[in-house]
Amino acid sequence: MANQSGNAYALTMLCPILGGVPPDAPSGMAGQTYTARLRNVLQTLRMNEESPMAQVPNTYLCRFWVLSDVPYQGKPAFLEHLKSDYLVFSSNFHGELEPYLEGMWNALKDGVLAILWHCVGHETVRDAASFIAYVKKCQVTTTFFFNGSTDEPLAEQLKNLYLKQEFSKFAFENQGKSAQELQEAFRGFIQRTNPENLAGPTWKPGAYHLDRADAEPETAAGAASK
């Protein structure tokens, strides 16, 4: 099934955006169509750790965007157009679709409604169950799904990344120590990093950058990794 790769799920949904301007739009002002307003909502969302989607459990990677038309690829292809603008939501996450969407609704009900308000049929969305039904109606099959990480729960992955980073530091800091010193230092490492505890210390969801306090001065390597 193209929507899933192991325990990873790739959701793609396309919701038609309402045409024209909302009844409350002041006349003669630019940027008042449903599409323009929605784009504004999406483009002013906070990013990374502060992204509202960072609060949605088990989100690996996601994106909202407005699809206004399809590109023309030249003859012999036909020049085609979409019947309306669409809101596209693409999300890669751990687990099954329904529990994920339920988590999204619980974490982000107001945000979800603020976005869907611009779309056809949004009045039907009132609770988690109707939200799930709405998304399923708009869902299209994800083809060519490539999962860029493992398919473990997000908390596991974040802890993995945290431990990997901390262990690398540990290796550099403790090189050449005697077996006894090393063992002692390793005990301290285990105590401090608490590998079994997924709640912390760990990386924050949405973080894509290494611990900034430890960042090197600007080098080409830094630039290349951005």
Next chain:
Amino acid sequence: MTPKVDLDNIQGNVVKAYGRYGLGVARYVFFHVTVPVAGRKFVGDIVPLVTTGAPWTDPARIPSVTTNIGFTYEGLRHLDVPEVTLHGFPETFSMGMKARREIIGDTGPSLYRHWDPIWNNNDDDKQHVHVIVIIDGKEEQDLENRYQEIQRILAANPGVSQLVGHRGAGVDNLPYQPASGLPPSPETLGYPGGKEHFGYSDGISTSYFEGCGEDPILVIGGGKPTGQDPHTAAGWAPLAAGEFVLGHPDEAFEYPEAPGPPLFSRDGSFMVYRKLHQNVGSFHSYLDAEGAKFPEGKEALAAKFAGRWRNGAPLVSFPTEKSANEFIAELAPLQVKVWTRTASPQEQARFAELSLQLVAYDYGDDTSGARCPFGSHARRTNPRSALEFGNAKAFNVPGALSNRRRILRRGLPYGHVEDPTSDDGEHGVVMMIVNADISRQFEFVQQQWINYGNDFGLANDPDPLLGNHGINESRRAGGRMIIEGDKDAGKPPYFCDRMPTLVETRGGDYFFLPSVTCLRMLAMGIVDPT
């Protein structure tokens, strides 16, 4: 089918590393054109001196001095090359090296503000350097004679001026950039390659392409891997000529991007000129301090940085200091006999056999990096088939990820190290990189393989020797290198950190090296892209 590479039309420095023919001193001279017609006549007067790529098969007829010429984008514009032709050049070339600094890592200690005065003209203004004339010779006197010839041509063409402003010992206004191979000490006489200021034998391997006219034996280690035994000629095939020469098919069976008309660019190439200062004080102090802790000792650590022992022996074939020393101890006296033509036929044969071992290898027997670290300079910049990571069926061809990232290395060291404990002074390497596509070849290697490590599974660790590790003075330089351990031998990995920046850019730009035909067209002002 062999491509029709016209060696009499290609400039000689594209196909030959002159140093291999005993031309070990050089002067790099730069000019600015103010009057296009004078600039074209200047070029026309130099054309008869230009050295072509015709093979030097008879050692007695190797010239004692050579001349080659190249142009920046602004240089071509100042010769009145038509706009349509200029717009056919790739953006990389028209932007020039200074403007490409974020991509190639010429930031921090390598930022253009620290460059020699000749390269600084109100920061980001259009290129001031228009023309480079490269003179290589056997002796200083050969250079001086040719230099004076060019001075006479210059004097006859007001409207062209020579740009001064190269830094040298105690001065910053040299009229040209001098360079010369470092003389061997009695102990290093006959060592392979030439020495650079950190003490490494350099310039041992070279890329080999179809129709280049050089010794076919150089395909071994210099061509592209075939998947056969890398210790034999069957393991290697010549790279496509179009990787280095415009107007010929490249490894993707396409012509490299080049401006029209075809006659203008065919048999031309691009050259990157980089003056690279070497922080010898930082190199020695880091190597001494870390080498004292490294279990195999200081020389082994130096070898792990480079992928070769400082005497030139490749780490992957000679994993111990003893084996490397024994190898070079046999090779060096034979090299001296070959130079002085006193080697017996048996000695010549043995020398040829040993010389091959310098280049005839890949990393197929060292997929864990236990011998030659993934992060070492040589393994990064010329991975051979290492990007298969031991999976021989990973790609259609073993060099799928590296065949289009090959470069030709030219250039020589410059300056002398007065105080090996200090980074100050004027010494380093003038590196000249020849390739058909600056962006795909030089810039890719510089950005992805030298200043980043992801292709080797090394996250963002840069090249230990050439990488930009930040500014040393601030004590925040933070290069890292992981030296892989050897599970079978029970050897743990070793971690180098807080590595200082060892090499800093002090100037340079991107140059077009036209064919002889193109040079004549430039001189006559008859380039017509319509």
